[in-house]
Amino acid sequence: MQKLVVVKKMKVLVFFVAIVLAAWHCHGSDHDHDHGHTYQIFPLRMKTGHGGHYIPEVSCQSWRLGVEAHNVIDWKTVPQDCEGYIGNYMLGEQYRSDSKIVNQQAYFYAKTLNITAKTAWVFDIDETTLSNLPYYADHGFGVELYNETSFNKWVDLGEAPALPESLKLYKKLLSLGIKIVFITGRPLDQKAVTATNLKLAGYHTWEKLITKNTSEYHGKTAVTYKSTERKKLEEKGYKIIGNIGDQWSDLLGTNTGDRTFKLPDPMYYIS
Amino acid sequence: MQKLVVVKKMKVLVFFVAIVLAAWHCHGSDHDHDHGHTYQIFPLRMKTGHGGHYIPEVSCQSWRLGVEAHNVIDWKTVPQDCEGYIGNYMLGEQYRSDSKIVNQQAYFYAKTLNITAKTAWVFDIDETTLSNLPYYADHGFGVELYNETSFNKWVDLGEAPALPESLKLYKKLLSLGIKIVFITGRPLDQKAVTATNLKLAGYHTWEKLITKNTSEYHGKTAVTYKSTERKKLEEKGYKIIGNIGDQWSDLLGTNTGDRTFKLPDPMYYIS
Numbered sequence: 001m002q003k004l005v006v007v008k009k010m011k012v013l014v015f016f017v018a019i020v021l022a023a024w025h026c027h028g029s030d031h032d033h034d035h036g037h038t039y040q041i042f043p044l045r046m047k048t049g050h051g052g053h054y055i056p057e058v059s060c061q062s063w064r065l066g067v068e069a070h071n072v073i074d075w076k077t078v079p080q081d082c083e084g085y086i087g088n089y090m091l092g093e094q095y096r097s098d099s100k101i102v103n104q105q106a107y108f109y110a111k112t113l114n115i116t117a118k119t120a121w122v123f124d125i126d127e128t129t130l131s132n133l134p135y136y137a138d139h140g141f142g143v144e145l146y147n148e149t150s151f152n153k154w155v156d157l158g159e160a161p162a163l164p165e166s167l168k169l170y171k172k173l174l175s176l177g178i179k180i181v182f183i184t185g186r187p188l189d190q191k192a193v194t195a196t197n198l199k200l201a202g203y204h205t206w207e208k209l210i211t212k213n214t215s216e217y218h219g220k221t222a223v224t225y226k227s228t229e230r231k232k233l234e235e236k237g238y239k240i241i242g243n244i245g246d247q248w249s250d251l252l253g254t255n256t257g258d259r260t261f262k263l264p265d266p267m268y269y270i271s
Numbered sequence: 272m273q274k275l276v277v278v279k280k281m282k283v284l285v286f287f288v289a290i291v292l293a294a295w296h297c298h299g300s301d302h303d304h305d306h307g308h309t310y311q312i313f314p315l316r317m318k319t320g321h322g323g324h325y326i327p328e329v330s331c332q333s334w335r336l337g338v339e340a341h342n343v344i345d346w347k348t349v350p351q352d353c354e355g356y357i358g359n360y361m362l363g364e365q366y367r368s369d370s371k372i373v374n375q376q377a378y379f380y381a382k383t384l385n386i387t388a389k390t391a392w393v394f395d396i397d398e399t400t401l402s403n404l405p406y407y408a409d410h411g412f413g414v415e416l417y418n419e420t421s422f423n424k425w426v427d428l429g430e431a432p433a434l435p436e437s438l439k440l441y442k443k444l445l446s447l448g449i450k451i452v453f454i455t456g457r458p459l460d461q462k463a464v465t466a467t468n469l470k471l472a473g474y475h476t477w478e479k480l481i482t483k484n485t486s487e488y489h490g491k492t493a494v495t496y497k498s499t500e501r502k503k504l505e506e507k508g509y510k511i512i513g514n515i516g517d518q519w520s521d522l523l524g525t526n527t528g529d530r531t532f533k534l535p536d537p538m539y540y541i542s
Contacts, residue, residue, distance in 0.1 A: 055364070062368040069339045069533045071373045093326070097333040102342045262340045 060085035064266045070248045075269050078142035086266050087141045090133060096165065098264045103169040106244055106261045113241055115177045120207065120238040122230065122257060123170070124245035125184035125194065127265045130160035130201055142267030155186065158193040162201035166244070166263070170203060179207035179238070183229050183250075185222055185270065187214045208233075222270050227253030331356035335537045341519045346540050349413035357537050358412045361404060367436065369535045374440040377515060377532045384512055386448045391478065391509040393501065393528060394441065395516035396455035396465065398536045401431035401472055413538030426457065429464040433472035437515070437534070441474060450478035450509070454500050454521075456493055456541065458485045479504075493541050498524030 060082035066072035078086050089095055110121070123129050135154040136142060154160075170180060180203075186194055191211045198206070210229050217225040226249065230240060234255050243250065243257035246265035331353035337343035349357050360366055381392070394400050406425040407413060425431075441451060451474075457465055462482045469477070481500050488496040497520065501511060505526055514521065514528035517536035 058364050058368045059372075061365060062372040065336065065339055065369050065535070066372045066376060068336060069341075069373075069535075071376050071532050073376075093329050094332060097329045098336050101330075101333040101337045102340075105337060105342050105344075261342050264336065264340075 056081050056085055064089065064264075067266050067269070068262065068264055073248075073269065074271060077145055078140070078267065080143060083140055083143040086143075087137070089266065090136070090141055095264060099163060099165040102244070102261050102263050103165040106169055106242060107172050109259055110173055110176060110178065110242060116239070117177075118179070118238050119177070120179045120181050120233060120240050121173050122181050122183055122233075122240055122243040122245075122250075123166070124247065124250045125182055125186060125198075126160075127163070127246035127267070128244060128250070128263055129163065129166055129170070129182065129203060130197060131163045132160055134159075134161070136267050146268060152190070155190055156193055158197040158200065160197055160201065162203065163263075167202050169244070173242075174205065178241070180205070181208045181210065181233060181238070181240075182206055183210045183226055184212070185225070186211050188212070222247065222249035223253040226250060227255055230255035230257070327352050327356055335360065335535075338537050338540070339533065339535055344519075344540065345542060348416055349411070349538065351414060354411055354414040357414075358408070360537065361407070361412055366535060370434060370436040373515070373532050373534050374436040377440055377513060378443050380530055381444055381447060381449065381513060387510070388448075389450070389509050390448070391450045391452050391504060391511050392444050393452050393454055393504075393511055393514040393516075393521075394437070395518065395521045396453055396457060396469075397431075398434070398517035398538070399515060399521070399534055400434065400437055400441070400453065400474060401468060402434045403431055405430075405432070407538050417539060423461070426461055427464055429468040429471065431468055431472065433474065434534075438473050440515070444513075445476065449512070451476070452479045452481065452504060452509070452511075453477055454481045454497055455483070456496070457482050459483070493518065493520035494524040497521060498526055501526035501528070 060079070063072060063079060063082060064086070067075070113119075126132055132151075132154065135151065139147070139150070173180065182198070184194065188211045191209065194211065195209060198204075198209070212225055217228075230243075231254060233240060240255065240257035242259055242261065244261040244263060245251055246263040247270045248262065249270050251260035251262060331350070334343060334350060334353060335357070338346070384390075397403055403422075403425065406422065410418070410421070444451065453469070455465065459482045462480065465482065466480060469475075469480070483496055488499075501514075502525060504511060511526065511528035513530055513532065515532040515534060516522055517534040518541045519533065520541050522531035522533060
């Protein structure tokens, strides 16, 4: 076990050296601001993959961007060729940095607003509040088809860590006096373990923890379920000023909240 | 001029070597799929910027992702620190690849649909159909504040190149029998030069080219202008099955079309 950790640490180190190298080269190649025309060099005319070589780094990054900007939708698994890329992304600096900027923007926005006793912020749970990365690291980072049985076993352990940047946002929103409402696709029979897990991970207070009534929403999409639950909240007098999730289905539909924030998640897609 | 081109080509080459190096290292560090737990290495606990070092590559990439996923909004200019990163991105392989996947997804979607004589697809123009990269390369890739006078001078030249992946989509949609409607924020007095430029760039046919009536939409946002024009289209019997643009303001609002596609653009933001 100890040896494995050392090997993985070394791998992560190699990866960072590569990133730093890339960053350094990039830095060295900053463009001059000459004011002549430079049409000749525009790679608009280049083809992806020089000399026909397939560069997974480039095309998997495009796939990931496509997912985040909601252009690539309804996918079942991460493309096989992107397993290494997505694994490195999830374990590396970039995922944390990408999460950080989203949470920062959310806070910059929240702190400008008037807060009342009924001001609410909606958090999704999986890959938003809690991280299932320990599970997905053992299951191909989304390359393997989703296995409900094995995923539920992981959830029932109740030991998912907090996403650290989301935890920071959560604490800041609480300190602004905003009420936190969790709306998760997890079913009612996982509510207790989820509550315990949230506390273990550092999320100690919330206004509501809404789990999915699987008979009420049987066959309905996450968009419908979450929209309906947000509508119920608003009917109870809450004003949803913000809504954060890792899936577009957390953020689309009706009663979405005044502003939405999309956290990165290239491992799975929920419609 | 010739020398400049060679220097820029070398810079681009250095950049690609760095990318390939990074890709190669990444590839070399693909994760094992051991089935033990590996909590110890989760960089969830790491801080952005090792040892306090600022890595523009990582944080500028996060900023760009934040822009594309509509988390970073209402910004005036590219962060100063990201000029080199954004310049390299726009001139490099990644921008082309990112554009390609969006247009591909759009085509995969379009070809599954029933097409009638009134089936329409909306294209934005700047950074969607035509590229202003030759202009922005001379103006700090978005680091400089937008200068209407100098940008209009560039537009009036009428020599913006096509975005090659968008041009491919355009041709494929035409061949499916879909009507193309351009809706641009460019004003009426640039309609003629825009039409000429479109043809020069390879866009030869369209159903409508809608420019902005600046008195009708004075003080209105792009979201309002574009929503209103799409509504007019639908009132004329068109069915908008797709809508592609580089700004979220092309895609949000009402009458957005059955599905929207967000092309990359980290150089400017239009609300």
